Amino acid sequence: MPLPVIANTFRAALVSKASNGHIDVNVLHFRKTGALSYPGAIVIADPLIYALYNSALGGGVAMKQNLHPQWNLLEFRYTPLDGVSATTVIPHPLQGTSADDSLPPSTSLVITEYTALRGRAHRGRMFFPALGESNNDVNGGVVAAQVVSMQTQFSAWLASFAGSGVSQVVASYKNSTAEDVVSLLVRSVWHSQRRRAN
Secondary structure (H helix, E strand, O other): OOOOOOOOEEEEEEEEEOOOOOEEEEEEEEEEOOOOOHHHHHHHHHHHHHHHHHOOOOOOOOHHHHEOOOOEEEEEEEEEOOOOOOOEEEEEEEEOOOOOOEOOOOEEEEEEEEOOOOOHHHEEEEEEEOEEHHHEOOOOOEOHHHHHHHHHHHHHHHHOOOOOOEEEEEEEOOOOEEEEOOEEEEOOOOEEOHHHEO
16 A cells, blocks of 8 residues: 655654564654754654653653563664655664563554544554563553553653654544644553564
């Protein structure tokens, strides 16, 4: 399926490798202001996205601390949705630092992206696989304290884009539209990322 054309919007494919060697891709979308070029917007967005994995934000916990050492972030691939621009690939080698065993590689923490509009075309999801077993509670859900710390991390991450000229959006490929993400919600139930794994 060809990518849609959506004004001032670009796709960020966050590529990582699970402990079993499978590659997974977490696809996010962002909008730039008209004053920015796509290369300029990517220069702004890239360190902000990477900080989600590598830095504790707003009292939260860097995602790498919840991820198994055999999980490896590989690269970010940025594709402008203008129908003509090439993809920019930026390597980001990073390993998880959690000391415990990994949950099954297709088991993912899911974060729901909400916009100001209702309907499936205006909601999105982010997937984070390979969390350590200490994140799993006795009932098979996400440990409540971890949900709180990760909610703090993701909320601070979303806020970090304010004033940058770049905003996170939910892109509808069916409608060729993009709406600003107004909040992120960390889910307490595990999901699967098999749809996006090789």
